[in-house]
Structure formats: C-alpha cells, structure tokens
Amino acid sequence: MNVAEIFQKGGPVMVPLLLLSILALTAIFERSWFWFGVLTKERETVNRVLDPIRRNDWVTAAEIARQAYDQPIGRFLYSPLQLKNPDPELVRLALEASADDELAGMRRGDKILEAVIALSPLLGLLGTVVGLIISLQNIRIGDIGGGSAAGVTSGIGEALISTAAGLVVAITALVFYRTFQAFLFNQTKVFRKSGNELELLYRQRWAQTDGKVLNDLDGEEFVKTEATQSADFRSPHDPSIT
Numbered sequence: 001m002n003v004a005e006i007f008q009k010g011g012p013v014m015v016p017l018l019l020l021s022i023l024a025l026t027a028i029f030e031r032s033w034f035w036f037g038v039l040t041k042e043r044e045t046v047n048r049v050l051d052p053i054r055r056n057d058w059v060t061a062a063e064i065a066r067q068a069y070d071q072p073i074g075r076f077l078y079s080p081l082q083l084k085n086p087d088p089e090l091v092r093l094a095l096e097a098s099a100d101d102e103l104a105g106m107r108r109g110d111k112i113l114e115a116v117i118a119l120s121p122l123l124g125l126l127g128t129v130v131g132l133i134i135s136l137q138n139i140r141i142g143d144i145g146g147g148s149a150a151g152v153t154s155g156i157g158e159a160l161i162s163t164a165a166g167l168v169v170a171i172t173a174l175v176f177y178r179t180f181q182a183f184l185f186n187q188t189k190v191f192r193k194s195g196n197e198l199e200l201l202y203r204q205r206w207a208q209t210d211g212k213v214l215n216d217l218d219g220e221e222f223v224k225t226e227a228t229q230s231a232d233f234r235s236p237h238d239p240s241i242t
Contacts, residue, residue: 010161013127017120017165024116024173027109031176034106035183042073042187046194049077053201072102076191077198088203095195103191106184113177117170124166131159 007014045068052060062081068074079098080091135156 006161006165009158010165011127011131011159013123013130013162014165017123017127017162017169020116020120020123021169021172023112024169024176027112028173028176031109031180035180038072038106038187039183041068041071042190045071045073046077046190049074050194050197050201053198056205072106072187073190073194076102077194080198080202088199088206091202092199095199099191099195103184103188106187110177110180113173113180116173117177120166120170120173121163122166124163127162127166128159131162132156135159 007018010017045064049061049065049068052058052064058081062078065074065078065081069078076095076098080086080094083090083094086094
C-alpha cells in the first residue's frame, strides 16, 4: 500500500492532518536553521566580546558586539555597551530587558508545534471513530461470521490508519519541540553566565574608580567631578555656568 492509498483509505481527516504536517515541517526547518546559526557562532561571539572587557577595553568590545548584532548573543551583549555612561544598575536592567526579548524571539514557532502535537492525535482518533461508525452501520447480528463481517473487519483496519497518521505527525513534532526547548534552556544559561560576567566586570571597574571614571563609545574617558555632576542638573541659562 503506497502513500496515495494510505491517504485515500484514511478518510477525510487526512486532509487536515496533511496541513498540520506541512505546518510542523515548516516550523521545524525554520527553527533548525535558526538554531544551527546560533549554536555554531555564539561561543566565539561571547569570547570575542568579553576578552577586550577583561582587558578593560570597553570600546573594542562594544564595536565587536555591534558587528555581531545579527546574532541574539551579539544583541544581548551590545544592549548595555551602547549606553552612554551607564551606572551598574542600568547595565543590569539593560541586560535583563535584552535577555527577555531575545529569549522570547527564540520561542517563535513553538506555538505551531504545540498546536500540531495537541490536534494531530485528536484528528486521528476522530477519523477512526467515524470509520468505525460507517463500518458497523453495515453489519447485522445475523451476518456475524459471514462474508459481510470480513468486510467490516477490513473497514475497521482502514479506519485505524487515521489514528496512526495522527500519532506519527504528533510524535515527530514532539521530538523536535523538546529538542528546541533544550536549546532554549541552554541559551538561558549562556545569557545568564555571559551577562553576569559582563556586569561583574563593569561593577569592578566602577568600584575601582569610585563611580567617577566613565567611558563613552568614542573612546574618550573623563572624570565626572562634583562640579560637573551638579552642572548636569543646572539650567543652561544659569548665570553661574561659564
């Protein structure tokens, strides 16, 4: 029995099962390509960004992260590095907000797979129940053991095809769904580890300079004294500002 015959004998529910399988395969291929690109580049990107930071070269680190902006880990690390003179609390908030956005984007396609996993077995069971109803409508008690009973048995066997097809679609979707969830869990650990290291290095730098020496992305460093700090909050029309 070839695929066309299986599809024909499975009944009308094979049409929605075919549509669900196409949706599942589309999501699986798209997510597989996405995760392949993420997993093959993230470790190199993290090391390239954090190595200059360990040498206190924040400008180079920001430029490397900007060049890797097409990657989730690059956008995550660039989020605090693009800020102008942030305090440690602002760095932490930027990392948390960026991590939430990136991890949410990595869940794209999960809803499709979840729907396929839930609907496929139910559609298969529905097809089997409908097939059994049709088969049993044609049998009479007096015909049990006769030729008509053999036809009913064949009809029941064909009715089970839809259940098998629904289970195949659901199991395939479930395998890839759990795989992608494992990748997502691993990304959560990668983001947490690299973000914590970046924040720790920044806090150490902040503590060593008593929160006065700040860095901008143009490569210039300056000391924010008490005078400049108070001037930040003065009106530009204040006559005390020369």
